[in-house]
Amino acid sequence: MAAILFYILAATALGATLMCITRRNPVHAVIYLVNAFFALALIFYILGAPLVAAWEVIIYAGAIMVLFLFIIMMLELAPTETPRGPGWRRWGPVVVLSSVLLGCTVALILADPGGGAAIPTYYASPREFGYALFHEYALAVQVVSFQLLFAAVGAYYVGRSGPGAMETAEDREGSP
């Protein structure tokens, strides 16, 4: 049962991702990517990671993709102009390169004799998960929180206006 669901969800995720990366309008791409992330969240649940599945929906589909939509609409790219996407001249070499790399990867994976056995069912309870996260990996949690703080400060520095802001087109036109 779980195996059939995994294959259905994997096909859904791959199809949505394929539609996403070939769109010309970034808004359509983001919507397809949200679809792919919902399928991925269910795959995480099947693999025994219910907390990761919840955070995939909340953080990826809920926060990061909405941030993408905000930026796209703030830059006013969406309704007025649909930018010309790459044509076949640009997709051709990319498809060849990616296919060769993917073929080599799949050949390497299939060459492993132990990879054919089905993995056993697994379920990480929230208690086990939280204990490992805040006990064995407590230092890593603090490092990651510092990283998020630095990212917030950096985003503020890049995006601020007023005195000391980074130079933009309006500044160069206005200055002598």
Added chain:
Amino acid sequence: MIVPMSHILIFSGIMFFLGFACVLAQRNLIMILIGVEVMLNAVGVTLAGASALWQQVDGQIFVIFLMAMTSAEVSISLAVVVYLSRRKKTIEADAFSEMNG
């Protein structure tokens, strides 16, 4: 029993190279960032599959760290995209081909 580990690896490999093709082919900065997101998610599937294979919780914790890292990366890179679009009124990557100190 769920699927074999090799099928999970092949799935995440296909997804990774879809994101890779998006990064190589697209010239829109937003679409390049979306390709990076797809690649990071493919890595997350591999980590969760390894966690189930060895019956250890560590892989899932690494997925959480991956999500935190992705949030930081997206916030910085979208701020840079906004700055670049204010600077040249476009987000096509070809417009930013010269260095200007």
